[in-house]
Amino acid sequence: MIGLVYNEMLKMVRKKRLWVILGILVILIPIFTYAQAQTLERAAKQIGTSDWKVVLKQQIIDQQNRLTSSRLPEEWKAFIKLNIQQQEYYLKNNIDPTAPGAPTFMRKFVEESVSLFLPLLVVIIAADLVSSELSSGTIKLLLTRPVRRWKVLLSKYISLLFATSFIVLSTAILSYLLSGVVFGYGGWDLPVLSGFQEKNGALLTEFVHLMPQWKYLLMAYGLSWLACITVATVSFMVSVLVRSTASGMGIMLAAIISGNLLMQLSPTWGAIKYFAFTQLRLTDYLSGRPILIEGMTLPLSIGVLGAWSVVALITAFVSFSRRDVLA
Amino acid sequence: MHSNHRMRWISIFVVAIASFSILLIGSIMSLIELFRPQASNLQTPASQKTASPTSPTIGRIVSLGDSLTRGIGDDSGKGYIQLFREQLQKSSKSEVSLINLSVSGATSTDLRKQISQPETSNLLKSAEIIPLTIGGNDLFRGSGRLENTDPATVEKARLTYQENVDFILKEIRKQNSKATIFMFGLYNPFGDLSEAKQTNEFVAKWNETAQQVIAKYDRVVFIPTYDLFQLDPKRYLFTDHFHPNQNGYQRMANRLTQLVIDQEGMETK
Incomplete structure (x- = not known):
């Protein structure tokens, strides 16, 4: 079995997809870093100070003004209200939520990329994992060996899990190394607030507590990893069911992007909660960023992601072992 | 060849298993954390030693008030306060900074509450110029007609207004004894309507009230706006017939600039 997994991983490394992904990260992270630095600089210039308290206070006031607009939908109002309360809490406890540093x-990067950017990277390797072997015919070689079919598929899945972990961790390491050039490499033990809870439109702060940033990061990347694994598992199923690489990727891209769109377009439509790709923003539970869709809770998110993964996995295995690959 | 193969085998598995287990630990930690939240440990707020340095700026404006200071009705979104800042910037060599704390829709009671917050008072301390618009929402609610045409109710609102303005100015002075406060008076957006007589009377009375309160304080300047909008309200008011439009704001900004450049001696040499 270990031999099979090793074989699969070697194939992945040889296929150079992983290097393409690292390349994408190396090119895009400096751009994001530059954009972030620009934004900070511009905000500081506009207000005339780099004092974070002043900036935060101004942000609160600006949001209060948005609240007075009569055209703002109710769910956005609730979102902004919670945001204001959270920012006031930061202010009151003298904690800068955006103290600069790699x-x-x-932290910002994983919170922003968990629902779209990271899943897309995962799809690059996952979407044709099985279908590429079907289309190139190499699957026949694989299956003529004296190993059971489910073992072959399992070894592929395990290597996919490893590759997904590698991608998430590389994202963390590269974003640290590359953004540190601009922001500096310090700030691991900066205090971060976590544990915000929402109840009936009010922000509960009884569980809010401080933790060092390194711990927060470990947890945030851990959560984004869970989201990525769901994406990888569903892509894995697609790669078993769909023969062409292009359509497999197309399906996954459409699914992930429509998940993101649905969150923005119709946060009041409760049914979208059960679509796995609207549940990817797990890090929001950690940061306490208000969740736009009504009735979303962590157990529900984990449950939906877990259910989708299990169903996808079963479908993949059943379909693969029954399929007539030699045709 | 054989050891080479072995090395590759080991390195691939080490990287794979290491990244897998680090993230697994992270996700388990976060699930424990999120499912069993710890009680707040904020009784002792973390002392953040690195007090971010406030960059010294000259001509720091901290503005307070309602939608007029917010610039509602100006298509460019600037309002008098941004126009004023731009004009001031032209005649000043150093960076003119602006912190706009106004909240659209605020009444004098709202401002009174806001001014008592510790964060607001911190910002006021560093101000050099404090422009202020307040009272419009007390007298005219939203962009409708007069809230109450009943003179007794208006009179009651006026007394509250008087008390609030007094409190606000006292509080600003307490935080900052040097800054110049510029308080805009009220204008009558309904000056061309049938009830103009009565509304004019109210506005005049309220402006008088504001001026009387202001007289008690040093370095507080009353800037009339009544005259600006009296003759041709349509031309200087936004289509909501309540807020100034860009032209109206420009006139307000001109008044303020004129006063500041005189007072602060910031003329170009």
Whole structure:
């Protein structure tokens, strides 16, 4: 079995997809870093100070003004209200939520990329994992060996899990190394607030507590990893069911992007909660960022992601072992 | 060849298993954390030693008030306060900074509450110029007609207004004894309507009230706006017939600039 997994991983490394992904990260992270630095600089210039308290206070006031607009939908109002309460809490406890530094950038980056960017990277390797062997015919070689079919598929899945972990961790490491050039490499033990809870439109702060940023980062990347594994598992199923690489990727891209779109377009439509790709923003539970869709809770998110993964996995195995690959 | 193969075998598995287990630990930690939240440990707020340095800026404006200071009705979104800042910037060599704390829709009671917050008072301390618009929402609610045409109710609102303005100015002075406060008076957006007589009377009375309160304080300047909008309200008011439009704001900004450049001696040499 270990031999099979090794064989699969070697194939992945040889196929150079992983290097393409690292390449994408190396090119895009500096761009994001530059954009972030620009934004900070511009905000500081506009207000005339780099004092974070002033900036935060101004942000709160600006949001209060948005609240007075009568055209703002109710769910956005609730979102902004919670945001204001959270920012006021930061202010009151003298904690800068955006103290500059590479670890802070890592935190922002994972919070922003968990629902779209990271899943897309995962799809690059996952979407044709099985179908590429079907289309190139190499699957026949694989299956003529004296190993059971489910073992072959399992070895592929395990290597996919490893590759997904590698991608998430590389994202963390690269965003640290590259953004540190601009923001500096310090800030691992900066205090971060976590544990915000929402109840009936009010922000509960009884569980809010401080933790060092390194711990927060470990947890945030852990959560984004869970989201990525769901994406990888569903892509894995697609790669078993769909023969062409292009359509497999197309299906996954459409699914992930429509998940993101649905969150923005119709946060009041409760049914979208059960679509796995609207549940990818797990890090929001950690940061306490208000969740736009009504009735979303962590157990529900984990449950939906877990259910989708299990169903996808079963479908993949059943379909693969029954398929007539030699045709 | 054989050891080479072995090395590759080991390195691939080490990288794979290491990244897998680090993230697994992270996700388990976060699930424990999120499912069993710890009680707040904030009784002792973390002392953040690195007090971010406030960059010294000259001509720091901290503005307070309602939608007029927000710039509602100006298509460019600037309002008098941004126009004023731009004009001031032209005649000043150093960076003119602006912190706009106004909240659209605020009444004098809202401002009174806001001014008592510790964060607001911190910002006021560093201000050099404090422009202020307040009272419009007390007298005219939203962009409708007069909230109450009943003179007794208006009179009651006026007394609250008087008390609030007094409190606000006292509080600003307490935080900052040097800054110049510029308080805009009220204008009558309904000056061309049938009830103009009565509304004019109210506005005049309220402006008088504001001026009387202001007289008690040093370095507080009353800037009339009544005259600006009296003759041709349509031309200087936004289509909501309540807020100024860009032209109206420009006139307000001109007044303020004129006063500041005189007072602060910031003329171009």
